[in-house]
Amino acid sequence: MLDALESQPASASVDLIKDRVATMSCKAAVKGNHKLSVSEVHALIDELMTLENPYHCPHGRPTIISMSKYEIEKKFKRIV
Ligand SMILES: [Zn+2]
Numbered sequence: 001m002l003d004a005l006e007s008q009p010a011s012a013s014v015d016l017i018k019d020r021v022a023t024m025s026c027k028a029a030v031k032g033n034h035k036l037s038v039s040e041v042h043a044l045i046d047e048l049m050t051l052e053n054p055y056h057c058p059h060g061r062p063t064i065i066s067m068s069k070y071e072i073e074k075k076f077k078r079i080v
Helices: 001-005 012-025 038-048 071-074
Strands: none
Touching: 001 012
């Protein structure tokens, strides 16, 4: 990451560098269909919850969603 940032022109703004770092972070993140062990899941969630804002990635996309029991029952057609 530092090597990639080193190639940025000296005139690159802080916002541009922040954007590059955010993009690199998201590209390196765990994606769908990537299997993790239970201990890896716990370690990731523990680390996530130490962040100032654990609820969104640097691009503003949610990292956590909540769903009520009612919504889950509706999705499984337990409630019509
Ligand atoms: Zn992102």
